[in-house]
Amino acid sequence: MTEQTYTYKVAMSCSGCSGAVDRVLKKTAGVSSYDISLEKQTVVVKSSLSQQEVLDVIKKTGKAAEVA
Amino acid sequence: MTEQTYTYKVAMSCSGCSGAVDRVLKKTAGVSSYDISLEKQTVVVKSSLSQQEVLDVIKKTGKAAEVA
Numbered sequence: 001m002t003e004q005t006y007t008y009k010v011a012m013s014c015s016g017c018s019g020a021v022d023r024v025l026k027k028t029a030g031v032s033s034y035d036i037s038l039e040k041q042t043v044v045v046k047s048s049l050s051q052q053e054v055l056d057v058i059k060k061t062g063k064a065a066e067v068a
Numbered sequence: 069m070t071e072q073t074y075t076y077k078v079a080m081s082c083s084g085c086s087g088a089v090d091r092v093l094k095k096t097a098g099v100s101s102y103d104i105s106l107e108k109q110t111v112v113v114k115s116s117l118s119q120q121e122v123l124d125v126i127k128k129t130g131k132a133a134e135v136a
Contacts, residue, residue, distance in 0.1 A: 011084065012084060013082045013083065013084030013085075014081045014082040014084060014085065015081065016079065016080060016081030016082060016084075016085045016131075017081075017082065017084045017085055017088070019130070020085070020088065020129055020130030020131050021130060022130070023130040024128075024129075024130040060092075060128050060129070061088055061092075061128070061129050061130045062087070062088030062089060062090070062091040062092040062129045063084075063088055
């Protein structure tokens, strides 16, 4: 399965916010790795899912998110 | 449709956390009203859904949540 790396801008205000994104990505099938930066407000995801599918997963957390 | 009121304990550290729970509940069909307290770490929901269904919705945010 081909994997791609996507970068998203995600509004995260504290470690509770970034932790929530972490917990949701952790249990998402098709996401092989990710890097969450509270400082840069970014989430970089390596996944076999599409860019939109990963965005939808992140948005499930209720955070404002968009493709960076 | 009969509505019930449920109280949940939800780990929220900042207004970004509580805002995320707010955005998710706002777009959930079957939830008629809710009250989120960052101070008390509680979410009170009035809904026609079951207690478990509402808990699952809250958990989608990635927050640690349980029935209070």
